[in-house]
Amino acid sequence: MILALPHLLLGQEILKIYGQVISRDGAMSGVSVVLDKTPYNSLTDNNGFYYFYNIPVGIYSLSCRLNFNHYKLAEDLIVEDGPAIRRDIYLDEGVINIAPIVVTANRYDNKANRQEIAIDLREKPANVSEIIAKIPGLNVLAAGDGGELYVAPNGARPEALEVYVDGRKINSILTGKADLNQIPLGALRRVEYYPTAGAINENGGLAGRLDFISGKRADEEYLSIGASGGSFGRSDYDARYNQSIPGYGNIEIGWEHSKRKNNYKYIDYFGEQQIRRNADYRSDKVYFGYAACVKEMLIKLSGYGYDGSNGIPGKTVTPSLNARSDKFTLSTGGEVGLSVKKVGAINMRYSYQNRKTEYRDSVGITPYLTQYNELENTLELSVSWNKVGNLRPESRFAIASEKLEGKDNLRPAYALGIVKRNILGLGGGIGYSDKLSPLNIECGISGGADKVKKQIYSSYGGRSSLWVEHGFKLGMNLSYGKSYRLPGLAELNWKEDVFVIANPDLRPERSFQGSIGTFAEFPVWGRWRLSAEYRDVRYRDLIYWRRSQGLRYKPVNIARSDCFAASYTVLYRSPGEIASVEFSRVNSVSLNREEGQPYYGKRVIFQPSYVNRIRVSISYELLSAQLEIQDVGERYYLEENTKALAPYTLINLGVDLHFRIDRLTLGLKFKADNITNTSYELLEYQPMPPRTWGFGLAIKI
Structure with missing residues (x-):
């Protein structure tokens, strides 16, 4: 593998963050690397390197996109008035066809065997029904705008679908159903749906x-x-x-x-x-x-x-x-x-x-x-x-x-x-x-x-x-x-x-x-x-x-x-x-x-x-x-x-x-x-x- 050493100063541009995106087959070119919630983005070159110049002092989250896949670095980057920060992204398993990959400092967490559908929420949705409409196979049951709102998978009642918020199951002990209108929409970043219950949900769940x-x-x-x-x-x-x-x-x-x-x-x-x-x-x-x-x-x-x-x-x-x-x-x-x-x-x-x-x-x-x-x-x-x-x-x-x-x-x-x-x-x-x-x-x-x-x-x-x-x-x-x-x-x-x-x-x-x-x-x-x-x-x-x-x-x-x-x-x-x-x-x-x-x-x-x-x-x-x-x-x-x-x-x-x-x-x-x-x-x-x-x-x- 050939490693290219970046220039720390290019004209008046000061390098702040750089790194290389690689897999077991070598450098990955054409990967879009993004600093979340900022306009900064960089495309990896033929050697897999990305560069960010003139980044203001602050804390940043780094992620990259290739085709329809999203990769995210779990740890935040702290940019200060000092030398440039290098962060390499190593994708040990290659590009996964249906699941995002989370890369941390010491491990690689692959959820491709379990995840079916994932929706990233770039902005606050208007209502829960707007989210559910993006997931084939789920149907909304409601008596009007507001009040209780339930979701039923194809062929099943709302009780059959287990609903979680940050790993906490919110299905009611009384009714077995989850009222989705109680979820604060502004807090949400991502929604994931697993249709095959037994393959991902070891503690039950009838229909996903x-x-x-x-x-x-x-x-x-x-x-x-x-x-x-x-x-x-x-x-x-x-x-x-x-x-x-x-x-x-x-x-x-x-x-x-x-x-x-x-x-x-x-x-x-x-x-x-x-x-x-x-x-x-x-x-x-x-x-x-x-x-x-x-x-x-x-x-x-x-x-x-x-x-x-x-x-x-x-x-x-x-x-x-x-x-x-x-x-x-x-x-x-x-x-x-x-x-x-x-x-x-x-x-x-x-x-x-x-x-x-x-x-x-x-x-x-x-x-x-x-x-x-x-x-x-x-x-x-x-x-x-x-x-x-x-x-x-x-x-x-x-x-x-x-x-x-x-x-x-x-x-x-x-x-x-x-x-x-x-x-x-x-x-x-x-x-x-x-x-x-x-x-x-x-x-x-x-x-x-x-x-x-x-x-x-x-x-x-x-x-x-x-x-x-x-x-x-x-x-x-x-x-x-x-x-x-x-x-x-x-x-x-x-x-x-x-x-x-x-x-x-x-x-x-x-x-x-x-x-x-x-x-x-x-x-x-x-x-x-x-x-x-x-x-x-x-x-x-x-x-x-x-x-x-x-x-x-x-x-x-x-x-x-x-x-x-x-x-x-x-x-x-x-x-x-x-x-x-x-x-x-x-x-x-x-x-x-x-x-x-x-x-x-x-x-x-x-x-x-x-x-x-x-x-x-x-x-x-x-x-x-x-x-x-x-x-x-x-x-x-x-x-x-x-x-x-x-x-x-x-x-x-x-x-x-x-x-x-x-x-x-x-x-x-x-x-x-x-x-x-x-x-x-x-x-x-x-x-x-x-x-x-x-x-x-x-x-x-």
């Missing part, structure tokens, strides 16, 4: 895992303040502060406030025009994060709090005008990572979560006032062992405690009371990678088991990727996984009353998943990526509430379903990434397999037959714009498939203008959703908003 990751984004400065307003009583305010302190790490804090009246008009079941009532929403969110690297030890702390209230409007045929839901959530945790030369990377994580929910309706047919308190504590130890040849083993140990308390202020005798559960988990896996030019191989297997009382439940999975690289990429992926979801504490322990009977003998829900896919990347007037995938998922022992002993309902393991889905994606990025076009289509068939029922062989409810999504983005100098089109097929809402929600097409538009004056950045935003004023529903008799618009102003210092 969705990870929201907080941290610094490229568009941040030190202080940002924003405000926006729009139709139907929309108002949003947010503030965020981020500061890097040399020798002490990075700290960030933020606050978000949202309010919605949702008093829009709709056509009711009888063809009469009505105004949506009791659909208002209000929330406050606060969040914080801290990260520091002390010698070889990485320390991270993060968390958020949520305080929200929303009306429960009910179906338009039987509206509820007084029902409300109040929620308070505190989710926090920390982790410590350490690299040990003869062992590997050791990581310890602790998380704490407390959720309080109150449901009330004083004037309904059956008044209620119930309160629930959920408490979770989790301690996890994971080790990424040093490589043995081309093998990289990993192991994990975790212990979790769950506590659910239910109070019924109107009928105290039927209150849930206090129920608890402890879970002991053990898992691990091993990955293999090799490069047999021009053939690349990535594969891995993983598995785990959870112990609850005297019962042990297991999951396992595997994945392999093969691709050829020769100025282009052409390859295929295979995966298989088995996983499960534990019954909820409420389903197991609900206090028997005139409506419900608990079932302490419930078994976990199970899934068996397999997929095969192909992908291609090539440069033609820009960069293209094409992919296609077929996925087969079989769900067994699904828990449904069925009528038992007269009018009372009881949860039982009787339901089964099969899901068959094919997805196709096309991504194009123009030279300089001035414009990009993303297209995806998902065709799916989800069939009910519950024996002895009239709906055997019928489609599973709320599962669209197809979803088409197109997103066109333009970013040039001060202007950026996005046009999104979403086309969704019909969804049955009765198990007998006699009634269905109509197909719909939504068109959304967003335009941003950014002006920079010295250290001040001024942003103007305009967004219009449902431009064609389409009438549609995500749940039966729950009309979604018509055409809406909003304006926003953001200031960054």
Whole structure:
């Protein structure tokens, strides 16, 4: 290998940061190296070197991009009035086709065997639905703008998807579902989706895992303040502060406030025009994060709090005008990572979560006032062992405690009371990678088991990727996984009353998943990526509430379903990434397999037959714009498939203008959703908003 020594002084330009990007095959030319949240970038030369001149004193994060892959140096660089800093980036495994690579001082963390879809959030998204729309195979379930919002994978209910924020599982102990509206959007930096549950999630998860990751984004400065307003009583305010302190790490804090009246008009079941009532929403969110690297030890702390209230409007045929839901959530945790030369990377994580929910309706047919308190504590130890040849083993140990308390202020005798559960988990896996030019191989297997009382439940999975690289990429992926979801504490322990009977003998829900896919990347007037995938998922022992002993309902393991889905994606990025076009289509068939029922062989409810999504983005100098089109097929809402929600097409538009004056950045935003004023529903008799618009102003210092 030939090492080129850079000149420390070139005319009046003073060299501050430089280095070489190399792999096992030698220097890598044509790699774009970027100093995050700055305009500085450099393209590696024929010897793989990059150079940054005249960089102001400060702390910088270094990353590089090649084709559609993103590589990031974990440690920050401190630039002072001294000699230039050299940082070489060594990619031991070559370019990974579907996963980013994290490079630290002593280890290389490769997640290609597990990661399916990753989205980097360069700016704060307008809402959670905007993020989910970019992930094929996930469908939003909501009764309006604001309030509870859930996401369901193809062929499954929202309970089947495990949702994490910075490694903390946020699924409710009470309902099993994760309310994504509680997540502070300003804190998010990245979203990752793992469809094959058993291959990546050793502690369960019926239909995959969705990870929201907080941290610094490229568009941040030190202080940002924003405000926006729009139709139907929309108002949003947010503030965020981020500061890097040399020798002490990075700290960030933020606050978000949202309010919605949702008093829009709709056509009711009888063809009469009505105004949506009791659909208002209000929330406050606060969040914080801290990260520091002390010698070889990485320390991270993060968390958020949520305080929200929303009306429960009910179906338009039987509206509820007084029902409300109040929620308070505190989710926090920390982790410590350490690299040990003869062992590997050791990581310890602790998380704490407390959720309080109150449901009330004083004037309904059956008044209620119930309160629930959920408490979770989790301690996890994971080790990424040093490589043995081309093998990289990993192991994990975790212990979790769950506590659910239910109070019924109107009928105290039927209150849930206090129920608890402890879970002991053990898992691990091993990955293999090799490069047999021009053939690349990535594969891995993983598995785990959870112990609850005297019962042990297991999951396992595997994945392999093969691709050829020769100025282009052409390859295929295979995966298989088995996983499960534990019954909820409420389903197991609900206090028997005139409506419900608990079932302490419930078994976990199970899934068996397999997929095969192909992908291609090539440069033609820009960069293209094409992919296609077929996925087969079989769900067994699904828990449904069925009528038992007269009018009372009881949860039982009787339901089964099969899901068959094919997805196709096309991504194009123009030279300089001035414009990009993303297209995806998902065709799916989800069939009910519950024996002895009239709906055997019928489609599973709320599962669209197809979803088409197109997103066109333009970013040039001060202007950026996005046009999104979403086309969704019909969804049955009765198990007998006699009634269905109509197909719909939504068109959304967003335009941003950014002006920079010295250290001040001024942003103007305009967004219009449902431009064609389409009438549609995500749940039966729950009309979604018509055409809406909003304006926003953001200031960054």
